[in-house]
Each structure stands twice: as structure tokens, then as C-alpha cells.
Amino acid sequence: MPGRRRLPAGSRSDLPPLKIIRKILLLQVAYYVCATILILFTTVVYGTPFSLDLVFGWDKLRGDTTVGWMLGLVWMLNCFISVIFLLLFVSRSKLVPDFALTIHFLHLIATILYTHSLPTNLLWWALQFASAAMMTFTGMWACQHRELKPITFGGHGSTERTASQQAEDSQQESSFGRGRGRERSVQEYEMNEMGEHAV
Structure with a gap:
């Protein structure tokens, strides 16, 4: 009878499945809450009515209207703010691409379920690819920056000496x-x- 294959030390305790699912749900909720707040603020300033179509729909994101360009800028701003959530919840640079792509994949699923159709707007797809790329690279840079920060020992906490x-x-x-x-x-x-x- 062949022996069981041994897993590397710490592989079970690093990211168990329930912890991964909890982090994905927290990131997705934070992503949508932040996007909703930004879109709501922008629509109030612009003077247009707010609806969930602006969050989950794909047909409002157009290049020939001001609302479409405004939505594109808001979603890009949301991707940069979501890097903070990746830094807080994930905090490991090698896991950032998985979580960033998962956020955008779940957004695609939510958009399909909400609109009952596959997005056919090229600007929507371009925005998703740009947002995923920017979130991945910026999140990896932020996590690596925190990982490489020197550890200070002692009670003072400052590295400068008198x-x-x-x-x-x-x-x-x-x-x-x-x-x-x-x-x-x-x-x-x-x-x-x-x-x-x-x-």
C-alpha cells in the first residue's frame, strides 16, 4: 500500500479553504461597497439618478457619453482603493494576482447574472482588463514594499540615532x-x- 504524500510544512495552516473563501467574500464586499459609494457620490454631484445598473450593468459604460467616461474613471479609482483591501486582507505578494483576478471574475459573473447577458461592450472588457492589471501590479508592489520593510527591535521604534x-x-x-x-x-x-x- 503506497504511503500518503506528505505536504510541505505549513501548507495546511497557511491558507485553509474556509479562510480563502472568507477573504474572497470580504474582498468582494469591500470592492462593491467602495464602488457603490464612489458611484453614488459621483451621480449626486453630476445630478443623475443612482441605480444598480451603474454598478452591475455593462451597457452604461460607453465612450460616447459623459456618464460612461465618468463610470470608467470611477471603476479605475475603485481598483486603486481596492489595493488597500488586498494589503489588509491578503498581505502576501504572491497571492495578490489570484485574489485580484478572482474579484474581477466574480464581478463578471455578477454582471452576467444581473443583466442576463454576456457583456458585448468592448470598453467594458478593456476596463476590466486594465483594472485587473493595475490592481495586480499595484497590489504586488504594495505587499512587497511592506514585506521588505526593515524590522526594528527595541522600545524606540525609530531607526535614526541621535x-x-x-x-x-x-x-x-x-x-x-x-x-x-x-x-x-x-x-x-x-x-x-x-x-x-x-x-
Whole structure:
């Protein structure tokens, strides 16, 4: 009977399925809440009535109307704001592409279910590809920036040192070089000479 294949250490505990589903749902809800707030604010300023067609529909996103261009800009702004959610909920750069593409795929499914049709507007598709690409690359950059940030130890939390601390350290180094360091090098030299005479 063949033995079970062993999984790498930590693979089960890193991202279990329920945790992945919870993160996907949180990201999707945050994505839609942010988009709804932005679109609602824009329609109030512009003076047009708000409807869910602006969020889930694809036919309003057109290049020959002001509302269509406004919607495109709002969705691109939403993609940049969603990078913050990726940074908070995912926080690992190698997982960002999966979650960013999942958000856009679920948006496509929601749009198809809401409109009962596959989007045929090329501007809508171009916006989805641009939004997914920008969210992926910006999210990966933000997560890598946070991953590579140096860790500070100690109670102060700041990496800058005062001039008095630097002067004190340089005095200790110079006194060490004049005193014990020179004595140690002389002693090692004398020990080498004794070893050579013994041979």
C-alpha cells in the first residue's frame, strides 16, 4: 500500500479553504461597497439618478457619453482603493494576482447574472482588463514594499540615532582600537613567535 504524500510544512495552516473563501467574500464586499459609494457620490454631484445598473450593468459604460467616461474613471479609482483591501486582507505578494483576478471574475459573473447577458461592450472588457492589471501590479508592489520593510527591535521604534549616541559609539570604537585591540594583536604575534621557536 503506497504511503500518503506528505505536504510541505505549513501548507495546511497557511491558507485553509474556509479562510480563502472568507477573504474572497470580504474582498468582494469591500470592492462593491467602495464602488457603490464612489458611484453614488459621483451621480449626486453630476445630478443623475443612482441605480444598480451603474454598478452591475455593462451597457452604461460607453465612450460616447459623459456618464460612461465618468463610470470608467470611477471603476479605475475603485481598483486603486481596492489595493488597500488586498494589503489588509491578503498581505502576501504572491497571492495578490489570484485574489485580484478572482474579484474581477466574480464581478463578471455578477454582471452576467444581473443583466442576463454576456457583456458585448468592448470598453467594458478593456476596463476590466486594465483594472485587473493595475490592481495586480499595484497590489504586488504594495505587499512587497511592506514585506521588505526593515524590522526594528527595541522600545524606540525609530531607526535614526541621535548625534550623542553616534559620538559615544565612535569613542568606544576608537578606545577599543587603541587599547585592548592593540594588546591582543601583540599577544597573538608573541604567541606565533613562541610556536615557531618550539618547532
